[in-house]
Amino acid sequence: MKTVSVRELRNTMPHLRETLEQEQELLLVSNGEPVARILPVEPAPARRPQLPDIRAFREAQPRMERPLEDLIREERDRR
Secondary structure, X not given: OEEEEHHHHHHXXXXXXXXXXXXXXXXXXXXXXXXXXXXXXXXXXXXXXXXXXXXXXXXXXXXXXXXXXXXXXXXXXHO
């Protein structure tokens, strides 16, 4: 990890990308105290993963033998 001062960073801003490619990480110091770490950004994935179709999932679910309102009514009557 390379340590650079704020002044050095201002002077190297045009070459910051090349410096990060070489060093992989920079430690920014001001008055001898660490202020920040500068890291290269991870490249974004090319595509989002394709999720399965929700219709296929719903069709794969077993059908209820009794209507839902009957089950809810029974649960409420038990209370």
